[in-house]
Structure formats: structure tokens, C-alpha cells
Amino acid sequence: MNLALETAGALPLYREVKRLLTLRIAAHEWPPGTPLPSEGKLGGMFQVSIGTIRKAIDELVAERIVVRQQGRGTFVATHNPSRLLFHFFHIVPRKGERQLPRTRMLSFRRARASAEEAQKLQIASGEPVYRIRNLLLLADRPVILDDLVLPQRLFPDLTEKIFTGRDNTIYHLYQTRYGVNVLRTSERLRATIAESDAAKLLGLKKGAPLLEINRVALTYHNAPVELRRSLVDTSAHEYFSDLGKAER
Amino acid sequence: MNLALETAGALPLYREVKRLLTLRIAAHEWPPGTPLPSEGKLGGMFQVSIGTIRKAIDELVAERIVVRQQGRGTFVATHNPSRLLFHFFHIVPRKGERQLPRTRMLSFRRARASAEEAQKLQIASGEPVYRIRNLLLLADRPVILDDLVLPQRLFPDLTEKIFTGRDNTIYHLYQTRYGVNVLRTSERLRATIAESDAAKLLGLKKGAPLLEINRVALTYHNAPVELRRSLVDTSAHEYFSDLGKAER
């Protein structure tokens, strides 16, 4: 009964429902933290059975776009500290419990995207970007040096003050102030050697080994929204990767 | 209608079906590569509806224990090269297509598990293990130095000859000869510095940066079956991690 849908071209009904739901979530019709209409109501809206709605939402749950809570409803995912800790922050102590870092901004500049950055961010070469350098502390010791590149277009009025003033995570800021919801990341890691400036900031000798992480953060429809290069002192911490648990 | 199941203790029916299927797969009732009975037949065997069977198999598919093929059947997963390449081998060229490595064994020894190894492998300290050192080549150049630790109990008659003689991947050998099916891995990464022996084997200067990967390979019920420490020359290669696509 795809009365209201029809637009589909050989796409299974539940995929079409999923596509429409994702579009409306991305358009902030239901902002992060708010509940979707109940499954029954969605079935009425789209003129499909509740089973089809459930199958569509099943996939949104698997992609962490929404979160189900029995007895309460289905909610658009938000950037709370625990989500950040488990899905986006992979640096853990070699011994002991994982913890969230404190951030200290070192610099905030406006610049233009290099050809390589533009390609990775899927913007035009030379488009305005922010370049931000942060030092991340774990247990009050500097462990990570982050260099971020953000398209100015996505974060129009971002200032050093706004960035520093937040009392929550960076991705929470992107989400609440700019409606940019980071859903997943793609990372490439390699070993490198501390240059003099990184060594100084991390309290290491020049030539010490560092873990370099090049990250692209992605939002709905896998659109890139942030580049991040992290240099990590792995003398007391590690990068944790629990792959294959159930990806797609 | 849980006539034949009953054993469940507040466990949803489809989870109980999944548990029983996993047990029987792990017991090699249906070896890797063979099809399960059809969904209809399984429904009859367990006295549940086909929808419940499908939900159980859905989760087995998500965990890559089985693979569905429309029109053919549902098959127990096997270690073919493409599966290895995409799920278990994360080293990719910084530029260019990913490729499978060639392996050259450097040493094969029988030894006893250290306390730390025993703990990670969930065996008794001092239990017999194999220690194997391999050099992995990509595009005919040495890139990875692997040190493996395997419990002898799981691989009773393993010899250097068997290990070297295989013309397939290591995990394929575990599976076909010993019925040990590696399903997922848990890895911890850090940056380190090449010692003299590693440097020599990888064709690097002593003190060059290396990516160190400590892996635990897991089979059904998350039982550990192999420890592996890899040292990777990341001057021309990287570790690729596409996290958050849809894990659980």
C-alpha cells in the first residue's frame, strides 16, 4: 500500500520510508533529542504497515541515527558525553578506566582550504575554512594534539569565544548551534616522529614516537563536515578498535 | 509456541533460536561453507514461525556468522580472501588499491604461555603455545612483522611445514584444519620505535617510527584463539578504521 510514496523506483518500501525519515531528520523536522511520532502514527502517515515502519527504524538504529527506548519512544540521537566516549573517542589508558579529555584551545584561525582539504571535505579549493588547534588533556596531562579544519559555510559565525565557551563536547556544539550532527568517522592511522613544536606541547623529547590519526567526520548521507589530524602520545594510552562486532 | 525450546529463561524466542543455531554451528553440525536448512524447515524444527527464524538469522548475519544468498540459501561464513581483506586486514596503501600480503615465516617455536598471554587467551599460565614470527610483504616489500601466539590445545598437530605449506590465508588454515573460525578481532594500537632486529627485517633504520598493533582474535562466544603483535612500517601504508558505520 504505497499510496503516499510511489516515488520509489524498485526500492523496497521500508527503504523508501527510511530515506524519507532520514531526509526529515536531516532537515531538523525532529531535532536531536526529540521523539519521532510513534510507530503506529508513522504507519498512518506513510500508509504502510507497522512492520514496515519497524524495519525502516531498525536500520536507522543500526546506523545510530535514532535510539529506541521501550515504553518511551524513538529519539533522534544526540551528542551526550557517553555517546562521544564510546563512538568517537578511541583513546584509552593502557591500564585503567577510559575517560573523557579536557580541551585547551591553542589557536583559532580563518584560512582557505588547500586542494587536498577541499577534496576531502567535498568543497571547492580555496573555500573559507577555520583552522583550530587544541591540546587534549587526560588526567591533567597533555596526551593529544588536534588540528581541525572546518568549512566556514557549515559553521557561519563560529568564533574563538564560542568554541572555548562551550561546556560540552565539540560535536555537541556542532549539533546544538549549527545543526550539524556527526554520525560516524573514517580514520587512517600511522606512526610518526614528534617535531619540535608537537614535542614541546606534549611534553616529549623531539623524535619521540607519536600516533597520527587522520579523521574525516561524516553526517547524514555521509557528507564530510570536519577534518581532524590528531597526534597522540601513546606511552600511557592506546587507540582501541573493536572491529567486526557487527558492522555493515 | 516454544514447544521444543522451553529452556529459555525470560529470553526472547528468537534469541533462544539464535543461541541454539550458534551452538550447532560452533559444533560443526553445519561446517563453514555449507547451507543451513531453509528458513521454513528451521521453523518446523524449532516449532516457531518463520518470522522468528528470520529475526534470529538477521542477527547471525549482522555478526557475520552466516551469509544469506537470495534464491540459494543461508551459508555458514568462510574465510575467503575477500572476507580477510575487508574484515581482518586493515593495512592499506596510503595511495592506491588495497591488496593482500604475502607471508614469509621467520620462526616457529613451541613454548609456554606467560602470565599475561595466558590471561589474554583465557588459558592457564604455562600452558603450551606456539610462537610464530612472520614477515608480511606488500608489493614485494616487507611492511609488517607479526608475532603470533596460539594455544597448542586448539591447534594440536600444527607444524612449521603445515603452516608454511598452506596456499591460503592463516585464518583459512585455522578454519579448515582445526575447525577454529575467527569471527572478529579486538585491537589496540600505539606508536613505537624500531628496535634493531625489527628495523633490520623491515629494512629501516633503527629508531624509525613503527605502528604497533596488539590483536586478540575471537571465535564463537567471543572465545580468544590467537594473540598477534604486529609492527607496521607506515611510511607508505596506513591502518584504516571505518568506525561507526553500524556496529553493535
Added chain:
DNA sequence: TAGTGGTCTAGACCACGTG
């Protein structure tokens, strides 16, 4: 043509959270 998995429906009942 027969058998397999893939989609979709409709309805019953359970478990949980809130008032």
C-alpha cells in the same frame, strides 16, 4: 518449475515508563 530468501501486511499479546 520448484525451492530459496526478501518484502509486506494485519493483528495479538507482552514489557516498560509515565502519570
Added chain:
DNA sequence: ACGTGGTCTAGACCACTAC
């Protein structure tokens, strides 16, 4: 008590594979 998601069922039809 009510509304939410969670489980389970039964049956129809479609799409693909093999013979």
C-alpha cells in the same frame, strides 16, 4: 490506566537461483 516499543504469529506475494 494508557501509550510506547518488543515479540511472535500466519499468510501472501515477489525476486532470484538452480535444474
